[in-house]
Amino acid sequence: MDFGLRDRVAIVAAASSGIGFAAARELAREGARVFLCSRDEERSKAAAYKIHQETGAEVVGIRADVTSDKDAARFVRLAEESAGRVDILVTNAGGSPASTFAETTLEMYRKAFELNALSAIRLAQLVVPAMRERRWGRIVNITSISVKQPINGLLLSNTIRAGLTGWAKTLSTEVAADGITVNSVAPGYTLTERQDELAEVRGRASGKTKEEMIEIWASEIPMRRLANAEEIAASVAFLASERASYITGVTLLVDGGWVRSLY
Numbered sequence: 001m002d003f004g005l006r007d008r009v010a011i012v013a014a015a016s017s018g019i020g021f022a023a024a025r026e027l028a029r030e031g032a033r034v035f036l037c038s039r040d041e042e043r044s045k046a047a048a049y050k051i052h053q054e055t056g057a058e059v060v061g062i063r064a065d066v067t068s069d070k071d072a073a074r075f076v077r078l079a080e081e082s083a084g085r086v087d088i089l090v091t092n093a094g095g096s097p098a099s100t101f102a103e104t105t106l107e108m109y110r111k112a113f114e115l116n117a118l119s120a121i122r123l124a125q126l127v128v129p130a131m132r133e134r135r136w137g138r139i140v141n142i143t144s145i146s147v148k149q150p151i152n153g154l155l156l157s158n159t160i161r162a163g164l165t166g167w168a169k170t171l172s173t174e175v176a177a178d179g180i181t182v183n184s185v186a187p188g189y190t191l192t193e194r195q196d197e198l199a200e201v202r203g204r205a206s207g208k209t210k211e212e213m214i215e216i217w218a219s220e221i222p223m224r225r226l227a228n229a230e231e232i233a234a235s236v237a238f239l240a241s242e243r244a245s246y247i248t249g250v251t252l253l254v255d256g257g258w259v260r261s262l263y
Contacts, residue, residue, distance in 0.1 A: 004242030006031030010088035011079050013066045016043035018192040019142055020092040022229035023236040028057035030237055035079040037064035066093055066119035076126040086127045088240045091120035092142040095194050096156035098201050104155055112156040117164045128175060137180035138240040141168055145188045147251060149259045165251055172249035181248040183239045188255025189217045190227040222257035
């Protein structure tokens with residue numbers, strides 16, 4: 001299937017590793033020109049070089065903290081100056097720390113909102129006006145299954161990512177007539193560094209090893225395994241493609257069947 005992404009310009013946030021890296025690589029495989037960022041310049045450049053070596057695509061790594069107005073603006077500006085436009089925005093950020101209500105402070109809520117909501121909103125504000133002028137654009141937010149079925153111990157993610165989903169749905173209706181789609185991908189348990197960290201934290205709290213926690217999570221999934229990042233990335237590339245031109249305002253679960261709801 002041709003996704004129609006050759007020579008499209010994509011920016012991917014928090015993409016030096018994990019799902020963000022896999023999404024950037026998948027877009028590059030489809031022929032897109034990719035600009036990726038992370039907070040570490042060396043990791044950003046190393047990720048871009050690796051993807052370029054694998055795909056032959058033009059890939060640029062930029063140091064940018066997506067919680068910074070200045071960094072986000074610079075990230076978008078560099079892409080626009082180099083490629084002339086931004087066609088595809090993939091929003092992504094690291095997860096907020098695991099916590100319960102009793103141990104979560106108001107400052108933790110503020111930081112989580114900055115990381116997992118405003119990081120996406122500020123990037124969208126920077127690219128949507130030009131997308132509207134060109135009457136073509138794709139915004140894909142990488143969120144979490146917690147937006148459909150809250151996960152015990154992840155109070156901040158359950159709260160903030162659900163709010164971002166409401167924002168995305170609202171934005172999708174405002175820009176649909178301009179040829180812009182706004183969708184979200186909600187990954188389930190995925191084999192990434194972030195998942196390893198959560199397994200360590202949850203394991204310590206319950207007296208289990210990291211490996212035991214991963215086995216427990218796998219047992220809850222109908223497919224009996226965790227996803228790999230490439231499986232999440234494939235759905236990001238599809239929603240960014242020409243083939244998904246009539247899909248907007250959706251949250252696509254990529255979770256091996258973990259969420260049990262009908263909607």
